Amino acid sequence: MAKPTPPIIAIMYDFDKTLSTKDMQEYGFIPNLGITPEDFWSEAKKLRESENMDPILAYMYQMLKKASEKQVPVTRDAFVSFGKDIEYYPGVEDWFERINAYGEQNGVVIEHYVISSGIKEIIEGSSINKYFKKVYACEFLYNENNVAVWPKLAVNYTNKTQFLFRINKGVLDVWDDKALNDYVPEEERRIPFRNMIYIGDGLTDVPCMKLVKLNKGQSIAVFNKRKKDVAAQLMSENRVDFITEANYCKDGELDKIVKTVIEKMAVVENLVRLHDKHKKSISK
Numbered sequence: 001m002a003k004p005t006p007p008i009i010a011i012m013y014d015f016d017k018t019l020s021t022k023d024m025q026e027y028g029f030i031p032n033l034g035i036t037p038e039d040f041w042s043e044a045k046k047l048r049e050s051e052n053m054d055p056i057l058a059y060m061y062q063m064l065k066k067a068s069e070k071q072v073p074v075t076r077d078a079f080v081s082f083g084k085d086i087e088y089y090p091g092v093e094d095w096f097e098r099i100n101a102y103g104e105q106n107g108v109v110i111e112h113y114v115i116s117s118g119i120k121e122i123i124e125g126s127s128i129n130k131y132f133k134k135v136y137a138c139e140f141l142y143n144e145n146n147v148a149v150w151p152k153l154a155v156n157y158t159n160k161t162q163f164l165f166r167i168n169k170g171v172l173d174v175w176d177d178k179a180l181n182d183y184v185p186e187e188e189r190r191i192p193f194r195n196m197i198y199i200g201d202g203l204t205d206v207p208c209m210k211l212v213k214l215n216k217g218q219s220i221a222v223f224n225k226r227k228k229d230v231a232a233q234l235m236s237e238n239r240v241d242f243i244t245e246a247n248y249c250k251d252g253e254l255d256k257i258v259k260t261v262i263e264k265m266a267v268v269e270n271l272v273r274l275h276d277k278h279k280k281s282i283s284k
Contacts, residue, residue: 004273006107006108006109007109007195007265007266007269008108008109008190008191008195009103009108009109009110009191009196009197009262009265009266010111010112010113010191010195010196010197011099011111011112011113011196011199011258012112012114012115012163012164012167012196012197012198012199012208012212013112013113013114013115013116013198013199013200014115014116014199014200014201014204014205015114015116015118015123015137016117016118016201017201017202017224017246018200018201018205018222018246019088019089019092019128020087020088020089021087021088021089021224022037022087023037023041024086024119024122024123025040025059025063025082025118025119025122027085027086027087028081028082028085029063029067029072029079029082029122032070032072033066033067033070033072034070035066040062043062043066044058044059044062045058047061047062054154054156055156056117056138056154056156057151057154060138060140060151060154061151063119064140064148074140074147074148075142075146075147076121076142076146077146079119079121079122079125079140080121080122080124080125082125083121083122083123083124083125083126083127083129084125084127086122086126086127088128088248089246089247089248090247090249090252091247091248091249091250091255092128092248093127093128094250095255096112096128096131097131098250098255099258099259099262102259102262106262106263106266107266107270108262108265108266108269110262111133111191112131112132113132113133113134113136113167114132114134114135114136114137115136115137115155115163115164115208116135116136116155117137117138117156117157117160118137118138119137119139119140120135120137120138120139120153121140123137133172136153136155136160136163136166136174137153137155138151138153138154139151139152139153140152153174157204157205157206157207158207160205160208161207161208161211162180164193164196164198164211164212165180166180167190167191167196168190168193168196169184169189169190170190170191187276193211193212193215193216193217194215194216194217194265194268194269195217195265195269196212196215196217196218197212197217197218197219197220197258197261198217198218198219198220199219199220199222200219200220200221200222201221201222201223201230201246202221202230202231202234203230203234205221206239209234209239209240210239213241218241218242218261219240219241220240220241220242220244220254220257220258221234221235221239221240221242221244222243222244222245222246222254223244223245224245224246225246225247228243231243242257244257
């Protein structure tokens with residue numbers, strides 16, 4: 001008899017201010033423009049308000065416009081190179097292998113995903129990109145000279161939720177809408193929502209946090225130790241299950257929460273499988 005495949009638990013992360021200490025554009029891209037992050041984001045905000053424009057498309061347009069004005073390269077390689085300068089919260093860089101090992105100890109496979117409104121190419125240049133099964137983030141389309149010319153994918157705050165369903169069903173390619181929308185019984189989906197953990201930092205993550213929480217997964221809001229207000233608000237409004245400082249170090253509070261959730265999910269999954277086995281046995 002074939003050995004049953006181990007259950008999969010998906011941990012999904014926002015990126016900016018969840019894993020990294022600030023918006024990823026602020027580490028290399030914006031400084032190369034010779035302007036402050038405050039000025040860049042202020043101009044992007046004015047653009048979206050004056051043009052009634054999607055906030056994500058507004059900032060992507062602003063990136064190309066400002067880079068052109070300042071003669072800063074906007075090639076794919078240039079964006080990827082900015083990823084090496086990203087700074088992370090404590091413990092992030094050894095978090096993934098540690099959590100993977102803990103999952104294995106509990107008889108489950110851990111998969112890590114990013115669902116971010118940041119730039120995918122910058123994430124690809126980061127030291128932690130290798131740990132993600134899939135990165136869903138904003139992307140540019142490049143011409144024959146490898147120069148960014150158009151937004152290829154814009155991940156805004158509400159359409160983030162589609163990627164939860166892609167992970168749930170195992171339909172990971174963004175072009176494949178048919179398979180995403182095809183009916184699949186809950187018990188046949190690759191990763192049930194009950195086996196999902198979403199980690200984010202703020203109001204832009206609320207749709208994903210709430211969706212995961214309502215479907216019996218676990219949502220966690222992390223915060224900079226000097227800025228707890230937003231996470232506290234999310235907890236008081238019952239939008240998340242836990243709030244904790246963005247510290248990913250071994251034996252820290254976040255580490256303990258996630259490991260406990262993994263233990264719980266492993267037990268629940270074993271019970272579900274045992275139930276299904278007994279149900280099948282009486283139907284024969």
